[in-house]
Each structure stands twice: as C-alpha cells, then as structure tokens.
Amino acid sequence: MRRLLFEGLFRKPLTEPRPNTDDKEIRELVARMTKSARRRLGHSLSIREVDAGSCNGCELEIHALSNAFYDLERFGLRFVASPRHADVLLVTGPVTKNMHEALERTYAAMPSPKWVVAAGDCAFNGGVFAGSYAVGRGVAAVVPVDLYIEGCPPTPVSLLKGLLTLMEAQAHHTTP
Amino acid sequence: MFITNDVEADDWDRMTLRLAGGESVLSGLWGETDAVRIAVLDAAVSGITVLRLPCPGGHFPSVARHHPVAIRLERAIRDLFGLIPDGTPDARPWLDHGKWEVRHPLSKTSGTELSPAPYMFLPSEGESLHQIPVGPVHAGIIEPGHFRFTANGETVVRLEERLGYVHRGIEGLLAGAGLARGAQVAGRVSGDSTVAYALAFSRAAESACGARVPPRAHYLRALLAELERIANHFGDIGAICNDASFPLIQAHCAVLREEVLRATNSCFGHRLARDCIVPGGLARDLEDGGAAILRRLTATLGSKFARIVEVYDNTASLQDRTGGAGIVKPELARRFGAGGYIGRASGRSFDARRALPFPPYDALAFEVPVLDAGDVNARVWIRIREIEQSLLLLEHVLDTLPSGPVRADVTPGAGEAAVLVEGFRGDILVYLRLDENGCIERCHFRDPSWFQWPLLEAAIEGNIVADFPLCNKSFNCSYSGHDL
Numbered sequence: 136m137r138r139l140l141f142e143g144l145f146r147k148p149l150t151e152p153r154p155n156t157d158d159k160e161i162r163e164l165v166a167r168m169t170k171s172a173r174r175r176l177g178h179s180l181s182i183r184e185v186d187a188g189s190c191n192g193c194e195l196e197i198h199a200l201s202n203a204f205y206d207l208e209r210f211g212l213r214f215v216a217s218p219r220h221a222d223v224l225l226v227t228g229p230v231t232k233n234m235h236e237a238l239e240r241t242y243a244a245m246p247s248p249k250w251v252v253a254a255g256d257c258a259f260n261g262g263v264f265a266g267s268y269a270v271g272r273g274v275a276a277v278v279p280v281d282l283y284i285e286g287c288p289p290t291p292v293s294l295l296k297g298l299l300t301l302m303e304a305q306a307h308h309t310t311p
Numbered sequence: 312m313f314i315t316n317d318v319e320a321d322d323w324d325r326m327t328l329r330l331a332g333g334e335s336v337l338s339g340l341w342g343e344t345d346a347v348r349i350a351v352l353d354a355a356v357s358g359i360t361v362l363r364l365p366c367p368g369g370h371f372p373s374v375a376r377h378h379p380v381a382i383r384l385e386r387a388i389r390d391l392f393g394l395i396p397d398g399t400p401d402a403r404p405w406l407d408h409g410k411w412e413v414r415h416p417l418s419k420t421s422g423t424e425l426s427p428a429p430y431m432f433l434p435s436e437g438e439s440l441h442q443i444p445v446g447p448v449h450a451g452i453i454e455p456g457h458f459r460f461t462a463n464g465e466t467v468v469r470l471e472e473r474l475g476y477v478h479r480g481i482e483g484l485l486a487g488a489g490l491a492r493g494a495q496v497a498g499r500v501s502g503d504s505t506v507a508y509a510l511a512f513s514r515a516a517e518s519a520c521g522a523r524v525p526p527r528a529h530y531l532r533a534l535l536a537e538l539e540r541i542a543n544h545f546g547d548i549g550a551i552c553n554d555a556s557f558p559l560i561q562a563h564c565a566v567l568r569e570e571v572l573r574a575t576n577s578c579f580g581h582r583l584a585r586d587c588i589v590p591g592g593l594a595r596d597l598e599d600g601g602a603a604i605l606r607r608l609t610a611t612l613g614s615k616f617a618r619i620v621e622v623y624d625n626t627a628s629l630q631d632r633t634g635g636a637g638i639v640k641p642e643l644a645r646r647f648g649a650g651g652y653i654g655r656a657s658g659r660s661f662d663a664r665r666a667l668p669f670p671p672y673d674a675l676a677f678e679v680p681v682l683d684a685g686d687v688n689a690r691v692w693i694r695i696r697e698i699e700q701s702l703l704l705l706e707h708v709l710d711t712l713p714s715g716p717v718r719a720d721v722t723p724g725a726g727e728a729a730v731l732v733e734g735f736r737g738d739i740l741v742y743l744r745l746d747e748n749g750c751i752e753r754c755h756f757r758d759p760s761w762f763q764w765p766l767l768e769a770a771i772e773g774n775i776v777a778d779f780p781l782c783n784k785s786f787n788c789s790y791s792g793h794d795l
C-alpha cells in the first residue's frame with residue numbers, strides 16, 4: 136500500500152482541465168432560470184440525485200463525475216444524501232408512474248430556492264420508453280425543470296458543463 | 312440448444328417437482344396473453360427447455376407452491392397478464408403499485424378495475440423489534456427500491472424488499488415492434504449490461520430468423536462483452552471497498568474503470584458501447600488503431616490492478632469487514648440457480664459462456680473461478696479473478712481476430728428462440744417470438760437479479776444494519792433489469 140500512496144504523491148494528477156462552458160448549445164439548454172435565481176446560487180451547489188426510472192446508465196456516468204479525471208468537488212459541486220441539504224435536484228429517467236410520488240416528495244422536501252436538472256434523453260421526454268402505460272412524459276411533467284442535459288447517457292463532460300453553466304450563470308448576470 | 316413444447320397441467324406439475332427436487336434449475340417463468348412459459352436448465356441436457364402451458368381459464372398451477380423460487384415471477388405474471396397461479400403461497404402484487412391507471416396491462420382484456428389493496432409487508436413479531444423503512448429514494452446515487460428492515464437492536468432479523476419502482480413496461484413497448492427497435496430497447500433494460508442485453512436480444516433474433524453472423528462480429532462482440540465485465544467489476548470492487556470505509560481502492564478502481572470506458576469510446580464510439588451490437592452483427596467495426604489501443608489498455612490494466620489486489624489482500628481492517636459478512640449458503644445459491652459472482656462465490660460454477668458456449672467462447676480457453684465461502688470477501692475475489700480472466704480473453708480475441716465484414720443481413724420472418732448470455736452480473740435469458748412479418752410478438756427478458764435479490768434477504772439476516780450497504784454493494788443487483 137505504501138508504494139501506491141507514494142506514487143500518488145509524485146505522479147502528475149489525472150484531473151482534466153475545466154470544460155468550456157461558453158458553448159452556445161449549453162447556453163441554450165438553460166430553460167427557465169431567472170436573474171434573481173442566478174444571483175442567489177453563489178459558487179457552490181449541493182446536488183441530490185434521484186433516479187426516476189432510469190436504466191441506470193445515467194447513474195454510471197454521474198458516478199464517473201467523482202473519479203480523479205472529472206473530480207467535480209473541485210468546482211464546489213457535491214452530492215448530498217438528503218434533499219433537505221440540496222440546492223439542485225438532478226433527475227434521471229422518464230419518471231415511471233411508480234416513482235412519480237417519490238420524485239414529487241423529494242422535490243417538496245428541498246428548501247427554496249431550488250433548481251431541477253433533468254439529465255438524459257429519458258428525462259427530457261421519456262426517451263425510448265415514451266408511450267408506455269408505466270411512464271410519464273419526462274421530468275418536466277412532474278417538477279419544473281431548469282436545465283436539460285442531453286445524451287443517452289450524457290457523458291461526464293456534458294454533465295459537468297451543464298452543472299457549471301447553472302453555477303456560473305450568476306457571474307455572467309450580476310451587473311454592478 | 313433450445314426446445315419448446317406445449318404441455319398439459321400434469322407435465323407442468325412434474326416439472327415443478329423436478330425443480331423442487333433440485334434435478335433442474337429454474338431459468339425463467341413468464342406470461343403470455345393465454346399461456347405461461349417456463350424455462351429450465353437441466354444438468355443432463357446442454358440447453359434450455361421451454362415448456363408452454365395454455366391457460367384458457369386464466370389460471371395455472373403455481374410453481375411456487377413447490378418451488379418458492381418462483382414466487383416473485385408468478386406475482387409479476389399476475390400483475391401484468393392477470394393469470395392466476397393456483398395455490399401460490401404469496402398472492403400480493405409485485406410490480407403493480409396501483410399507479411398505472413390500468414390493471415393487467417399486457418392481458419387481452421386489460422381493464423381499469425380498482426387498484427390493488429394497500430401493500431402489506433410480512434409481519435415480524437417479537438419483543439423489542441423495530442422496523443426501519445428505507446427507500447425508494449436512497450442516500451447515495453443508486454436505483455430506487457424499498458427495503459423494510461426489522462431489527463433487534465443492531466441486528467437485522469428480517470429484510471423484506473419491495474421492488475418495481477423502475478418498471479417502465481418494456482415488454483409492452485416491444486409488442487409489435489421491429490428488430491431494430493427491439494435491439495435499441497434491449498440495450499436499455501439495464502444500462503450497466505447494455506452490451507450483454509443487446510447481445511442476448513440479437514442472438515435470439517438471429518436464431519429466430521435463421522441468420523448467420525460473420526466470424527469477425529462474433530469476436531468483436533466478445534471483446535465488447537469482456538470490456539463491459541471488466542469495467543463493471545472495477546466499479547463494484549471500488550464501491551464495495553468504499554462501503555467498507557476504504558476509499559483508497561475506490562479511487563484507484565474508478566480510474567481503471569474510466570480508462571476502460573475511454574478506450575471503448577475510442578474503439579467503438581460510445582463509452583458504454585451502447586447500440587453497437589445489432590441483429591446480424593455490429594453496427595460499426597472497430598476503429599482504425601483500435602486493436603493497438605486495446606492492447607495498451609490490457610497491458611496497463613493488468614499491472615495496475617495487480618497492485619490494487621495486493622492492497623486488498625494485505626489490509627486487515629478491510630478484510631475484517633468483508634470476511635464473514637453477508638453469507639449466502641451454497642445450498643441456497645444452488646436452489647435459486649443464482650448466477651454470476653453471487654453463485655460462483657457460493658459454490659455454483661454455472662457460467663453461460665462455459666455451460667452453453669456460444670461463439671467465440673467455444674473456441675477460447677478461460678477459467679471460471681469458484682469459491683465456497685459465500686461472503687462479501689468471496690464475491691470480491693470472484694470479481695478479481697474474473698477481471699484477470701477477461702483480460703486474458705481480450706488478448707486472445709485480439710490475437711485471433713478474423714478479418715471480414717462485421718454485419719450480415721437478417722431477413723425478418725416468423726420464428727422463436729430462447730438464448731442465455733453471460734453478462735457481468737450473471738446469465739441473462741431472452742425469449743423472443745416473431746410473427747410472419749418479422750415483428751415482435753413476444754419478447755421476455757429475465758435478468759440474473761431475479762434469482763439474486765431474494766438471496767440478499769437471506770444473506771443480511773443476523774448481520775448488523777450498518778453492514779447492509781456493504782452486503783448490497785457486493786450483490787449489486789439490477790433494479791431496472793428486474794423491474795423491466
């Protein structure tokens with residue numbers, strides 16, 4: 136074990152540079168944010184993740200955000216265990232009928248101000264599962280969505296870009 | 312490889328008794344609008360036998376009444392098709408939580424009658440017992456499910472699982488769909504097994520249509536399947552160690568997992584290799600230079616992983632948590648036909664790549680590791696050994712990779728097939744029947760988790776509540792694959 140730890144001390148970090156968030160398409164993803172909301176977000180976000188019927192592919196990539204390459208905590212983003220501690224609800228999946236109530240209740244348990252990020256094509260409109268008796272029409276049909284992140288699943292880089300956009304919006308919009 | 316027969320209730324009962332007596336292993340039990348089907352594995356027959364029992368009156372003799380392994384499968388059949396298992400020991404609903412707005416959505420006469428009565432958990436009685444409800448939304452980033460613990464102080468007396476939260480109605484969505492859509496949805500049954508599911512569906516479609524797949528496609532499919540296995544095992548080993556309060560290994564395993572995903576992305580254009588496997592072969596060939604990328608990957612993974620394994624093996628505080636925790640007795644693993652690392656850590660050596668070999672595995676040498684201890688530690692070691700074997704398999708495949716096309720035409724037509732494919736979690740069963748236009752008449756997916764989730768309830772008994780996340784991680788059952 137000592138060898139492994141020593142190597143860690145002397146090796147170059149694996150962490151990648153911060154992804155560029157000025158991309159036009161990312162800006163356009165911001166669906167509903169108001170200026171005042173942007174001002175209040177500050178430079179740190181606590182995120183509560185809810186799987187509302189995903190195939191678990193989106194969760195795999197959300198997990199990857201914590202690995203040494205993406206290391207999302209360096210940006211002030213962190214996952215929290217309780218909705219009571221969260222600023223952002225990160226939702227995946229088409230919202231199955233069986234998860235509808237749990238999603239609503241998780242959202243209700245979050246203190247305001249709060250934002251919702253819908254990640255993955257399923258979360259957008261049901262994706263490949265749209266039209267089934269057991270799913271609804273995506274996250275926006277249940278809770279108000281502020282930002283969509285596309286992909287099936289979205290790559291860790293697009294997830295990171297989306298979350299940074301949400302966080303940075305404040306810097307761009309507070310005028311002296 | 313696959314036989315199907317129409318049977319009478321007598322034959323059905325005889326089969327049930329064979330299952331109860333341990334002569335055969337239950338591999339699947341599913342409904343149709345007017346019949347039930349059972350898939351069994353026989354030690355003597357090297358293939359899957361599928362029996363069909365017509366149910367004109369909407370009833371069938373319960374399998375679970377002799378072989379409790381079938382309980383949840385029968386509850387699901389009743390929820391989806393309205394067929395009633397006579398004599399079942401547990402008549403509660405399973406996937407239907409009363410939220411769908413229809414009852415028995417896959418039956419001919421799906422109705423909107425009243426939703427089922429409120430769900431009753433099994434009672435536990437005794438002095439100083441208390442209950443802890445957990446989920447469906449959990450503290451970590453995991454799939455939704457509900458766990459009801461009954462504990463005596465710290466010790467778990469009973470765990471009862473309630474699943475179905477991720478039910479998306481996949482089998483209903485597929486009715487009438489074409490093969491392309493079938494493969495697309497199959498790859499989204501359980502995201503971590505997207506390769507294995509797409510492979511299972513594609514093989515079933517090819518077998519039903521009598522299509523032949525080019526040799527290069529077989530080898531590339533195995534390449535993808537082994538990459539998926541390695542990536543998931545890295546993720547699991549890291550997560551288990553993290554839940555045993557040893558995040559160092561997780562940090563390193565997460566890096567190795569990421570390297571596998573990046574290599575997969577460079578070689579096949581998607582980090583999880585989603586939508587790469589299609590009926591007839593592969594949607595795309597290996598990128599130029601892909602073989603070199605993969606060779607470099609196997610070489611570096613091999614040496615880096617060996618050092619992580621050394622740390623695991625030499626850290627007493629870690630072994631103290633994993634050793635002896637969450638034991639699955641070999642007898643139980645055998646009775647449930649538990650596949651994957653759960654079965655193999657408890658003495659059941661079944662591996663579909665070996666037992667029902669499909670190309671190219673019939674031509675490749677590899678070992679199937681087996682242990683008897685059945686605890687968290689054994690499940691970690693099975694994964695470690697499987698990663699080593701998969702790295703060797705990757706090298707074999709790269710050494711012997713044939714050239715040529717990667718996709719053949721599939722002429723859709725009437726036919727049926729059942730196939731078993733070894734995913735990272737265990738054997739996945741797909742049953743597929745096509746109509747004369749080549750559209751899906753019935754497609755059933757049976758995730759390995761069906762025969763693993765119940766064992767978690769048994770494994771946790773007598774452990775402390777705080778060890779549940781550790782035991783659960785060591786199982787890593789699929790919620791989405793199970794709930795469909």
Ligand code: SF4
Nearest residue numbers: 189190192255256257
């Ligand atoms: S968007 Fe794709 S990866 Fe995410 S849950 Fe849906 S099917 Fe799975």
